[in-house]
Amino acid sequence: MARTVLHLANTRGHANHGWLNSFHTFSFAGYNNPERVHFGALRVLNDDTVAGGMGFSKHPHDNMEIISIPLSGDLEHQDSMGNKTVIRENDVQVMSAGTGVAHSEKNHNSKQEVKFLQIWVFPNQRGIKPNYGQQTFTPEARHNQLLEVVSPTADGTSVHIQQDAWFHLGNLDQGFTTDYAVKKAGNGVYAFVLEGNVTINGQALHRRDGFGIWETDKLEISADSKAELLLVEVPMEF
Template sequence: MSQSVLHRADTRGHANHGWLNSYHTFSFANYHNPERMHFGVLRVLNDDTVAGGMGFGKHPHDNMEIISIPLSGDLEHQDTTGRQAVIREGDVQVMSAGTGLAHSEKNHNPDQEVKFLQIWVFPNKRNVAPRYAQQSFRAEDRHNKLQQVLSPSPDDEGVWIHQDAWFHLTDLDAGVSLDYTLKQAGNGVYAFVLEGDVTINGQALHRRDGFGLWEVDALAIKADSTARLLLMEVPMLG
């Protein structure tokens, strides 16, 4: 029998630092909730807004797969390997921290906000060589269909990470229905509603709600309004 967990948008952790307004689906920084530590190997889902010209100073990571998905504006990235890049709406960037590196992220524009998702996934291989990759995706390829943006393999669609995970984005017109079939037995799916209203397996969801399902083979998705949705299929722990 399928299992599920529902995280309404207004139950998330919240930290407003002025330059950074951040909502935490799972425990992060000063937000600690023992009921909200992770969903399988999905450890962090932060919904961040950064003021013009501001950003995160250089800070270290190791043994974590970190995914950045801009929702609007431009995010500038620099790291200790000398890499510098700007990611925009429609891009997905991954960082395999592996043995360790340091990076900084800031709003590329002085006069407008940048909104992005920061997602952390526990890897299935430790102490790999640090790696970055990013890719741009066409909006028309997710209109009323599932667009794969992340997978476990460099030979599959989208960027890849060291984990048996698959991410999909979709932009749905009101009334459209889609099915999602899980890629790997034992995985679960965490659905995050970016915009609008959807119903998944009978559960009504609204903007910024999160809904995790496991012990399930497929999801039935229906858009109750114009909607944007991120699906994150990940292995479950234990």
Template sequence: MAQTVLHSANTRGHANHGWLNSYHSFSFAGYQNPSRIHFGALRVLNDDTVAGGMGFGRHPHDNMEIISIPLVGDLEHQDSMGNKAVIRQGDVQVMSAGTGIAHSEKNHSTKDPVKFLQIWVFPNDRDVKPRYDQQSFRLEDRHNRLLQVVSPNPDDEGVWLHQDAWFHLGKLDKGFSTEYQLKKAGNGVYAFVLEGEVSIAGQALQRRDGFGIWDTEQFSITADADAEILLMEVPMEF
């Protein structure tokens, strides 16, 4: 029988620093919740809004897979490997911190806010060579479809990371239904509702709700209103 956990939007951690308004699905910085440290290999899911002209100064990471998904606006990235890039809505960025990397992220606009998801996944291999990648996806390709944007395989669809994890984005019309088949035994899926309303495995979810499901091979998804969702399949044991 499938196991599930519901994290309603209004139960997330919240920190408003003025220039940064951040909601945390899992323990992060000043928000520490012993019952919400991680979901399997998914360690961080931050829903961030950064004011125009502001950003995160240069800071280090190691042994973590870091994914950024802009939702509104553009994010500017620089790192110690010499990468300089702008990540736009429709793009997905991955950074393998591995043996160690330093990077900065800031709002590319001086006046309009940028909204993006910052996601951390524990890797399946420690001390790898740091790497950076980003890829653009057409927004129309996720219409009534679960578009794969992250995978463990460089030859597969989407950016790849050092973990048996698959991410999918969907923009679903009201009434659309589909099934999600898990890619690997022992994995679970953490669903995050970006907009609208959906039911997953019979659980009604609203905007910014999080829902984890595991010990199952597949589950149903139905859009109860026009909706956008992110599915993050990750190992439950790692």
């Protein structure tokens, strides 16, 4: 029988620093919940809003896969690998920190907020050479389907991650139903509802709710309203 964990939106950690309004699904910074440290290899899922002209100054990371998914606005990225870019809505960015990298992230616009998901996944190999990837995915490509945007396969169709993990995004019409087949035995799937209402394996979920499910090979998904959904498949043992 499948095992599950439910994280309702209003149970997340929250920190409002004025320039940064952040909701933490898992323990992060000042939010420490020993029952919500990670879901398998998924370590951080932060739902961030950054005020115009503000951002995170240069800071280091190592041995972590860092995924950024802008939901609105434009996020400016610079790193010690020499990358300087802007990621926008419909972009997905992955930075493999490996042996160590420093980066900064700031709102590219002075008057408009930027909203984005910051996600950390433990890698399957430590001490690798740092790497950077970014790709644009059209909204049409994920209309009424689960579009693969992050995967361990470096074939150019999705952004590469140093882990047996897959991310899918879907923009679903009300009444749409589909299945998701777990890609690797022993993996679990963490579903995060970006907008709207969905039901997954009988569990009703609403905006910004999170639902982890493992020890199953399939998810049954139905959109109870127009909805946007993120699925993160990760190893439960790593």
